Amino acid sequence: MTALPSPGDLLVVDGRASVQFAGDRALTFRVVSVSDQPTYAGWIWLTGYVLDRRGNATAKREIYVQLAGLHPARPPDPTARRTPRSRRASSPARRRDQDSAATRARSGLRAGAEAG
Template sequence: MRPSLGDLLLIDGRASVQFAGDRALTFRVVSVCDRPTYSGWIWLTGYEINRRGNATAKRDIYIQLSGLHPVTSTSAPSRSRATRPYASRNDQGDGRAGRDRSGLRARADARADAR
C-alpha cells in the first residue's frame, strides 16, 4: 500500500520494530517523501492521533510499505467546548449588551458617523 495525503494508518511492529507492542500509533499522513530510500521503505510526515481523534504530535517516520494498514474505524473528534453567541464590544460578560442591543446600536451609530 502506497500512502497518500490524509490517509489514517495504523503504524505498528509490522511497519518498523520501533513501533512494536505498546509503541504502536495511529498516524495521519500530511506528506510523503519522494527521495530514494531502501527498496520497500518510505519517509512519511504526519500527526500522531490519539483515541479521541485529535492530533497530538507531528512526526517524521521511516517505515516499511508492506507493514502499513489503514485504520478502519475511528471515533470522531469530540467538541467539548460550548459555543457562545457573538459577544459585542460592550459586553462585559454579564450579557447586558446582548439583551438591550446597545452594542449593535453603537456600531450602527459609528457607521452612520463615518458616512
Template sequence: MTARPTPGDLLRIDGRASVQFAGGRALTLRVVSVSERHAYDGWIWLTGYVIDGRGNAIAKREVYVQLAGLRPASVAASRGRVRGAIRADRGHSSPRRESGVSSC
C-alpha cells in the first residue's frame, strides 16, 4: 500500500511494515488517526485499535510503520465492534494504550 491510510481502514501490520511486527507479532489494526508528525520518507505514525480474530478491539496502539509494507486486512476481522468496556473484568474501563514502537 502506498496510499496514505485513513481513519476506518483495516490494515494487516506484519514484518513487511516493520521488523517489530515480524512472525507471531503481526496484528490487525483499525486506524483511528494518522499523525502529521515528522517521519522518515516512506514511514508513518498510525493510531488505532488492535482487532482480534473475532473482530473485537482489544488494545489501542500507536505504531510507526512503512507505507509500502501495509496491507488491507481481511473483511472477517471487521465484523466485530469496538467496545468501551473491553477490560472491565480487570478493572479497566477502556482499552489500554500501548506503544508499538521500539527504540532505535
C-alpha cells in the first residue's frame, strides 16, 4: 500500500509493517485516523481498532508503521465460530462454605442445634 490509508480502511499489520507485529503478533486493524505528525520518511502513525476474527473491535491502538508494509485485509467473517470459554470455577471460599454446610447437614449438627 503506497497511498495513505483512510479512515475506515481495513489493514493487515504484520512484520512487513513493523517488527513488533511479526509472527503471531500480526493483527487486523481498522483505521480511525492518520496522524499528520512528522515522522521518518515512509513511516506513519495510525489510530484505530484491532479486530478479532469476527470483526469485533477488541482494543483501540495507536501504531507506528511503515507505509510500504501495510496491506488491505479481507473483511472478517461475522459467522466465524467463537472459541469456547471455560466455565469460571467458583471461588475457593465459596466452595469451602458449601462443603461446610453439607458436612453439618450430614452430621446432624444442624438438627441438634435446632432441637436444643
